Amino acid sequence: MALRLFQSDVGECLRAVVAQQLIPKIDGGRVAAVEILFSSPSIGNMIREGKTNQIASAIATGVKHGMIHMDGSIQTLLDEGTISPEAACAAWAAPSWAPDEPGSSASWPMAPASRPSSAR
Numbered sequence: 001m002a003l004r005l006f007q008s009d010v011g012e013c014l015r016a017v018v019a020q021q022l023i024p025k026i027d028g029g030r031v032a033a034v035e036i037l038f039s040s041p042s043i044g045n046m047i048r049e050g051k052t053n054q055i056a057s058a059i060a061t062g063v064k065h066g067m068i069h070m071d072g073s074i075q076t077l078l079d080e081g082t083i084s085p086e087a088a089c090a091a092w093a094a095p096s097w098a099p100d101e102p103g104s105s106a107s108w109p110m111a112p113a114s115r116p117s118s119a120r
Helices: 002-013 041-048 052-061 070-079 085-091
Strands: 016-024 030-038
Touching: 002 041, 016 070, 016 085, 030 052, 030 070, 041 052, 070 085
Parallel strands: none
Antiparallel strands: 016 030
């Protein structure tokens, strides 16, 4: 009962969530990969009903409203050459499809044209 009440309160009050991961850069230091979620009636309903597993797809469809998915942010940093493929694999939320070894193209999620040359 308490969980249901909490979900209801959060679903009603939530306006936005910002999360970040600091990922090692190729040239030293760290860079932030971010995820941004803006609340909407559908996201509020997902939270109230305990369907939080659907939030990732809501973020993907909310890109036009400024939402950013963590995996997309990591992908951008990788495409820009800011982080290495190994750092990207370590940071991805569900890297079950990540290469088994650095430089391996097995199960790599990116289209070959978007992969950095070190990952081909």
